[in-house]
Structures are given as structure tokens and as C-alpha cells.
Amino acid sequence: MKIRERKRDGVAILEMSGKLMGGPDADAFDETLKTLIHEGCRNVIVSMEKVSWVNSTGLGILISGYTTLRKSGGELKLLKVSDRIENIFIVSKLYTVFASFQDEDEAVRSFS
Amino acid sequence: MKRRVELRLPSRMEYLGVPDVVLAEVGGELGCARRRLEELGTAIIEACTNAMEHGNHLAEDLCIEIWLDLAEDLITVTVLDHGPGFDHAGWRPSDDVMRQRGRGLLIMREFTDHLEFGRHADGRFLTRMIKQMAPEEEPSADGSE
Numbered sequence: 709m710k711i712r713e714r715k716r717d718g719v720a721i722l723e724m725s726g727k728l729m730g731g732p733d734a735d736a737f738d739e740t741l742k743t744l745i746h747e748g749c750r751n752v753i754v755s756m757e758k759v760s761w762v763n764s765t766g767l768g769i770l771i772s773g774y775t776t777l778r779k780s781g782g783e784l785k786l787l788k789v790s791d792r793i794e795n796i797f798i799v800s801k802l803y804t805v806f807a808s809f810q811d812e813d814e815a816v817r818s819f820s
Numbered sequence: 821m822k823r824r825v826e827l828r829l830p831s832r833m834e835y836l837g838v839p840d841v842v843l844a845e846v847g848g849e850l851g852c853a854r855r856r857l858e859e860l861g862t863a864i865i866e867a868c869t870n871a872m873e874h875g876n877h878l879a880e881d882l883c884i885e886i887w888l889d890l891a892e893d894l895i896t897v898t899v900l901d902h903g904p905g906f907d908h909a910g911w912r913p914s915d916d917v918m919r920q921r922g923r924g925l926l927i928m929r930e931f932t933d934h935l936e937f938g939r940h941a942d943g944r945f946l947t948r949m950i951k952q953m954a955p956e957e958e959p960s961a962d963g964s965e
Binding site for chain 1: 918
């Protein structure tokens with residue numbers, strides 16, 4: 709998994725690509741969030757457009773990130789989740805936890 | 821028509837996507853609906869994650885084996901590892917939505933028509949999943965589903 713970071717209107721957008729499956733991915737994601745929090749950026753959008761698949765360990769990474777940001781007063785939202793991955797969110801009931809958007813403008817505005 | 825495709829993978833997480841790619845290729849050739857192939861692929865990724873992580877403890881010298889048995893409208897997947905197995909009979913889905921782990925079985929169960937665990941004659945732990953396939957529907961002339 710690769711993470712490309714950019715910022716827009718004070719919101720960090722993390723563009724993930726590849727497979728989200730735990731292991732070293734968890735450390736890289738956790739490290740990125742900790743750096744953002746340290747810099748004072750607590751609102752994060754995770755763009756899933758280029759993520760081909762997620763396994764249950766990968767879901768754990770997103771949950772951990774969500775919890776970390778909530779504890780620091782921020783939020784983690786999802787952008788451009790594919791039908792395939794959305795199916796997993798439905799089955800695991802995680803769609804009740806993560807706010808999800810298809811449009812980036814809308815996702816950014818949701819923090820204001 | 822019955823065919824078997826066999827894969828043997830070292831227990832390294834970066835190979836988890838290989839069976840998914842192979843399934844998409846062979847299932848696509850059979851004309852199976854993309855959505856069903858993706859669901860089965862997701863279940864296979866979970867089974868292989870368990871087999872590599874909990875079965876073989878990510879020991880690279882231990883391989884997992886995956887068999888894709890293709891029939892006309894049915895795909896049966898068998899995943900074999902060298903682990904002791906687990907108490908699948910006693911498994912119940914957790915109500916804690918925020919738990920960080922423990923969704924693998926739920927995903928396998930929800931995305932297949934049949935899920936069973938057992939032991940192969942040679943002693944390896946076995947996960948078997950069966951999913952009914954449907955042909956990919958042609959889009960209608962007016963664009964409706």
C-alpha cells in the first residue's frame with residue numbers, strides 16, 4: 709500500500725493505493741496520522757479510489773485510525789469507496805461508523 | 821465441464837492478492853458475473869490471510885495451497901495450511917463494531933453460499949467455500965439493469 713498526502717482547506721487527504729491488508733501498512737498509516745496530529749491537522753479524508761481490495765486486517769487499520777483521530781478531537785472520513793469495498797463495510801456494519809463520500813468537495817465541506 | 825486450478829504460495833502477505841487475480845481471470849473466461857467473483861475473491865483473501873497468519877504463522881518455508889474447482893455454475897475453493905485449526909463450531913460473530921480484528925469468518929460466511937472447515941487426509945487444515953455463479957448480465961438496450 710502507498711500513501712500520498714496532500715492538504716486542502718486544513719483537511720488532510722490521504723490517497724491510498726494498492727491493497728490495504730495490515731502488516732507494515734498498519735505502521736505506515738499509524739505513523740502518517742501521528743505526524744498529522746502532531747502538526748495540528750486532525751481532520752482526515754482517506755481516499756480509497758486506488759485501493760483494489762481490503763481484508764479484515766486492513767479494516768482494523770482504518771478503525772484504529774478512526775479511533776486515534778477521534779481521541780485527538782478529529783475525524784476520519786472516506787472518499788470514493790468502490791462497490792467491492794463498500795460491500796465489506798455493509799457486511800461488517802462499518803458503514804454505520806465511517807462517513808463516506810463520492811465527491812471530494814463535499815467531503816472537504818463536511819468538516820466545516 | 822469440471823476443471824481444477826491449483827496454486828501454491830509461500831506464506832507472505834504480498835501474495836494474498838494472487839488467488840483473487842487468478843479467480844477473476846478464470847471466472848471471467850467462464851462468463852461469471854463480476855460481482856459474484858469479487859465476493860468470492862474477498863472470501864478467498866480472508867481464508868488465505870487466516871491460513872498464512874494463523875495456520876502457517878507467516879513461516880515462508882510453509883506454503884498454503886489453494887484449489888479452485890470450476891464447474892458450470894459453481895466454484896468450490898479449498899485452502900490448505902499447516903496449522904492446528906481453531907474452534908470454528910464455537911465461533912459467534914461479535915457485536916462490537918469497533919473491534920480491530922475478528923471479521924474474517926464473518927466475511928467468508930457472508931460472501932459464500934457454503935463454508936466449512938476440516939482436515940485433509942494428509943493432516944493439513946482445510947477451509948472450503950462454495951459459491952453459486954451466475955452469468956454476467958448483458959446491459960439492456962435502454963440501459964436499465
